[in-house]
Amino acid sequence: MRRRATLALPLLLAARGARAQDGRRLELIVPYPPGGGNDIGARALAPALERELGMPVVVLNRPGAGSQIGMAQVARARPDGLTIGYGLWPQTTTLYLDASRQAGFTRESFTPLALHVTDPGAITVRADSPLRSLADLVAASRARPDDFRMSDNGQLGHEHLASIRLQRMAGLRFNQVHFNGAGPALTALLGGQTEAAIFAVGTASGQMRQGAVRALAVLSAEESPFLPGVPTARAQGFDIIAGSTRAFVAPAGLPPDLRDRLASALQRAITSPEHEERMRALSIPITYRGADAFAAYWAEEERLLRPLIAELTREGRSQ
Structure with missing residues (x-):
């Protein structure tokens, strides 16, 4: 596992705009079917991220079980910088807080990289x-x-x-x-x-x-x-505020140098004028937060949701 992470590093450290020549690619897993907001956001960002990393970025749809299948695949992937996921919050958090789902992952199963949008x-x-x-x-x-x-x-x-x-x-x-x-x-x-x-x-x-x-x-x-x-x-007359937060994660155990490189590439891609214009055309607001800010946001969301999910599960409303 560690050997593969080391081999991936030169690719991610390549000069911007360089192309990987050995067939390697970054797999960006979207845990939803084509056509939804997550799929649209991932595909809108992929060209800019590809340029920043200097390697092909391939969006892979892995839908099922309310994103559980795709997010579990990200959590199980090797932490080599070649697989990341584009998940949805609070969905990711509620999946593992609901014990009946047996999600197979928790917050600690991932390395936060960047928060993209809150829609x-x-x-x-x-x-x-x-x-x-x-x-x-x-x-x-x-x-x-x-x-x-x-x-x-x-x-x-x-x-x-x-x-x-x-x-x-x-x-x-x-x-x-x-x-x-x-x-x-x-x-x-x-x-x-x-x-x-x-x-x-x-x-x-x-x-x-x-x-x-x-x-x-x-x-x-x-x-x-x-x-x-x-x-x-x-x-x-109904004081309800809710939205879809979409963000990028890698598997837990990602070496710090790869984490920083991926997080920096995502920041440049997300905040590029080209991507901002593309997202405006899609009516999707960019609300970028870096890796550390996203990690703090996630931890606080988990703290707030834990008692609510426990209550809904007792009531049978989680289904």
Whole structure:
């Protein structure tokens, strides 16, 4: 294991713009299907990261079990600087805090590298839905307890947790439908299999521009510039703030020199003018944090979520 890490080092220390000639590549694992926010963000960054590292960057989709399969693959990978993951928080944290999931990893199974974006959530319906506000959604659900179909991108992800909070605040009980990523959840919403869904703004805004969905509320403290005219949930009487944080990790045990090199390459790629412009076009806000700041953010998130997940598990609401 150590020998392979040593062999990888000259590649990562190569001058910027150089190309690896021995067939090596960086594998960037996305634990979700194509088409969702994580997949879009990873592929948007890959060209800039490739230039910074001087080697090919290949995005590999490894979906399943609400990102558990892909994140477990990252945790098991050799810490040689040639495999990293692009995960979603709080989803990654809730996977291992819910003991029933038997995730096979914890926070200590990874080396934090960089926080890329925090994308607020948005409650959406199909464009032809009669629901035009959160009040309409609450009324529809109240009329059909346990039958109104609300979908999310994975159990105990930010969408699911936001849905639970809305149900508690309004005294509702949705028929909650879980999917393995935004792509399948969006397909179900557009196909009428579900009546509402919570997506990140980056996903919702693109679908709104195409006239496919309507956003009823944005789950941020203030209205989003990417969803003009859409009120916050707070402004409609529901103080819910939630979003999708996407970040890069490597397996635990990554040598410090490789960790620093990967973290520096990610910083340059994420903050490059080209990438910033690309993300603006995708309506995804960059909120970069370095490796140490991301590690602190993750530890604090775990501290706050641990009692909540324990409570939901006791209630049987984690499913």
